[in-house]
Amino acid sequence: MSEAAIEFRRASRWYGQVIALNDVTTTISPGVTGLLGPNGAGKSTLLKLAAGQLAPSQGEVTILGQAAWGSPEIFHRVGLCPEPDAFWDGLTGRQFLLALLRLTGYDEAERRARADQALALVDLEDAAGRKVGGYSKGMRQRLKLAQALAHEPEVLLLDEPLSGMDPVSRRRVMDLVKKLGREGKTVVVSSHILHEIESMTRRVLLIHNGRILAAGDSRELRDLMDEHPHTVSLRARDPRALARSVVSSPHVLSLAFGSEGEWVTVQTARPDEFYSALPEAAIEAGVLEMYSPDEDLESVFKYLVAR
Amino acid sequence: MRDTSRPLPFARAAGGVFDLTLDGLVWSRRTFWMAALLGLPVVFGVLYRMVLASRLPPQLQPFDLYGTIVVFYYLRNLVPLAALFYASALVADEVEAKTLTYLLTRPVTRGAILVGKFAAYLVTVLCVTLPAVVLTFFIVLTGGGSHSVSAAVPDLFRDLAVLAAGLLVYGALFTLLGVALRRPILPGLLFLFVWELLANLPGYLPRLTVTAYLRSLVTHRPAEEGIGELFGQVLPASLCLEMLAGMTVVFLGAAIWIFSTREYVFDQ
Numbered sequence: 299m300s301e302a303a304i305e306f307r308r309a310s311r312w313y314g315q316v317i318a319l320n321d322v323t324t325t326i327s328p329g330v331t332g333l334l335g336p337n338g339a340g341k342s343t344l345l346k347l348a349a350g351q352l353a354p355s356q357g358e359v360t361i362l363g364q365a366a367w368g369s370p371e372i373f374h375r376v377g378l379c380p381e382p383d384a385f386w387d388g389l390t391g392r393q394f395l396l397a398l399l400r401l402t403g404y405d406e407a408e409r410r411a412r413a414d415q416a417l418a419l420v421d422l423e424d425a426a427g428r429k430v431g432g433y434s435k436g437m438r439q440r441l442k443l444a445q446a447l448a449h450e451p452e453v454l455l456l457d458e459p460l461s462g463m464d465p466v467s468r469r470r471v472m473d474l475v476k477k478l479g480r481e482g483k484t485v486v487v488s489s490h491i492l493h494e495i496e497s498m499t500r501r502v503l504l505i506h507n508g509r510i511l512a513a514g515d516s517r518e519l520r521d522l523m524d525e526h527p528h529t530v531s532l533r534a535r536d537p538r539a540l541a542r543s544v545v546s547s548p549h550v551l552s553l554a555f556g557s558e559g560e561w562v563t564v565q566t567a568r569p570d571e572f573y574s575a576l577p578e579a580a581i582e583a584g585v586l587e588m589y590s591p592d593e594d595l596e597s598v599f600k601y602l603v604a605r
Numbered sequence: 606m607r608d609t610s611r612p613l614p615f616a617r618a619a620g621g622v623f624d625l626t627l628d629g630l631v632w633s634r635r636t637f638w639m640a641a642l643l644g645l646p647v648v649f650g651v652l653y654r655m656v657l658a659s660r661l662p663p664q665l666q667p668f669d670l671y672g673t674i675v676v677f678y679y680l681r682n683l684v685p686l687a688a689l690f691y692a693s694a695l696v697a698d699e700v701e702a703k704t705l706t707y708l709l710t711r712p713v714t715r716g717a718i719l720v721g722k723f724a725a726y727l728v729t730v731l732c733v734t735l736p737a738v739v740l741t742f743f744i745v746l747t748g749g750g751s752h753s754v755s756a757a758v759p760d761l762f763r764d765l766a767v768l769a770a771g772l773l774v775y776g777a778l779f780t781l782l783g784v785a786l787r788r789p790i791l792p793g794l795l796f797l798f799v800w801e802l803l804a805n806l807p808g809y810l811p812r813l814t815v816t817a818y819l820r821s822l823v824t825h826r827p828a829e830e831g832i833g834e835l836f837g838q839v840l841p842a843s844l845c846l847e848m849l850a851g852m853t854v855v856f857l858g859a860a861i862w863i864f865s866t867r868e869y870v871f872d873q
Contacts, residue, residue: 349710352868373712374609380710384703386629400621401711403607445707 302327303453303484304348304366309357311343311508318343320508321357326486330479332495332516333488335505341488342381344505345455348486349378361453374402377446381457383438387431391422391441394430395448402449416448421470435462443471454478456487460494472497492519527551530572531563532580533587540583547575560586609712615720618713622721623728630691630729639687639730643737646674650744668757671745672823675764679738680819684768685801687730688775689793693783695722696864705869715865723780723857730772735765760824767822774815774849777856784864804838811838815852818845 302325311319319340326348333341346352347359350366359366362375385394395413404412417426420440425433430441439462446454456475460468475498478485489495495502496516504511504519512519534540537555540562545553549568556563566572579585612618630636653670696719699705708718742761746754778796782789803810804817811817821840 351706351709370612370714371610371712373710374607376710378706378710380703380706382703382706384706386625386702386704388629388632397621397625398707398711400624401613401618401708401713403613403617403712 303362304486305358305360306344306347307358307360309347309354309359311347311352311355317508319347319354322508322510323357324503324510324513326484326503328479328482328484329501330475330485330487330499332499332502333486333505334490334492334495334502334519335488336490339490339505340508341490341505342457343508345378345457345486345488349376349455351378373451374449375451376453376455377449377451379442379446379454379456379459381461383435383442383462385430385438385441388429390427390429391417391433391437391444392426394441395445398445399448404449412448412450416444419447419474420444421467436464436467439463440467440471443474451483453484454486456485458488458490460489468494475499492516527565527567528572529563529565531556531561532585533560534562534580535560535584535586537562537583540579540585543579543582544572544575547572612712612714613717615714615717618711618717619721619724622708622713622718623724626695626722626725627728630725635690635694636729636733639690640733640737643679643683643687643734644740646678646741647737647744649674650741653745654747667746668753668760671742671757674741674745675738675768676820676823679734679768680771680823681816684734684771685775685797685816687734688772689779689790689797691726691730692723692776692779693789693793695719695726695780696784696869697789700869709869716861719780719784719861719864720857723776726776726780727772730776731769734768734772738765738768763822763824767819770822770849771815771819774819774853774856777853777860778815781856781860781863784860784867807838812840812848815849818848821845 304326306322306324309319309322310317322344333344335341343352347354348361348366350361350369350372353367361369361372364372366372386397389397392413395416396409399409399412414423414426417423420443422437422440422444425437430438433441439459443456443459446456459475460471463471472494475485475487479499487495487498500516501514502516502519503513532540537560541553541555544550544562544564547566549566549571551565551567553565554563555561564572576585613621653667696705699708709715739761742757742764743754746757779789779793782793786792801814801816804814804820805811817838818840821838822842822845
């Protein structure tokens, strides 16, 4: 078992009456860890505590063996990609990196080399001489990532790093994160989208309402989701025929007609079997459209909390 | 070889922050407007030489006019206002722009960040203020002949030193307000235009102000200075220097302490 790079010991954080993180005890080891939770779950608070930007109201948070709060020296070995889309817009991409590398203690020659290397990693070499104020959202995201990577930290904390990126950049960043994890770096990446996290790692920390609900393999989460009663909405030319066809299935828990008449909403305890049986019914009733609102992570969390 | 077991040396870190901040301050809209305000006496001086000098009563000597500009326009109003608008924003601007995180996630102490920013403020305002005063001096006084100019040059140097001291001590005070309060401008204005009026009262009350010490260091005191003159509130120069130095150290030290212990993430 590898040594924990980040450790939360009974850590809580509240703002006035609001609890943002509640009695969290967990460790994060080298490799990529996905921090998964809906908006407002406490992901950013957890990352800010780990990055020493907030002090725990109670408990302890350590990173690389040192208290995260009040230890600026850890930033020789830690990189943070913050969520806000904020820059000194008057600087060029290269100047931005050079200024921050100077504050990380590198001499001029090494600053230049590292800045160029980081810009290449995020595919921004061509835009390096342009002012950041003129960058697109995706380019700004990549520049934020570059500043977190430029000093080759052992621990990388990435707060929603894929937000606003185009599909090609997303793919590239996902590959980069996986590569860093394989190299033995500790990468914590937050997202509210399971699919994004699964593309980078199987190791997830599930967070909801300031609590760690589960820590483990993302496949277990998938299994939980599959056990979770699924709601499926179907639009059909003949909704009554569809209802007759599916209601006989032993796995259907409930069935309701939508207000517009064309929609049928079915709740099933065995989604796999339901989906297997669906094509036949769909042909008979002429299913035009289908979606599962349960793919929304929030509903899965509600389900997990209620268990 | 970098020592990664401790933060960067203080001076090196402050130097990095200084350069980064100076670049942003010099080319800011704030500096443009402040330079315009600080340069107004230069325009007035030109106007005085071209039009007003011949029309004003002969009792109003160029040196008196220059002294009035230094004491009332610069020392009493523009210098404290420049300090308020620059120094109180040193951290607040980073918080508002959400860029403070980049500085706080580097291996540098927060004290070095604040000192680097304060130094950048000081250099910026000195570079904007002092040339304007020098220009005003020469434009206004050369009307009285070169003899009057050379005789007044020591006063010019003293004025420049007092204005620099004003920018230093007010800057430290408003840096403190800027890190301690979410909205420092109104308390700052109240301090400048209400509290500082104590300088005009008798007894020990003027000693509770900043302006009394600064004003006492200016030798060419215009007769129209106010009721403070009636009470003879000219404090000893040594006391003024000690108090101004002490206030700068205390204000800046308190600002560093607050900045080092406060969380800024959720202000962003």
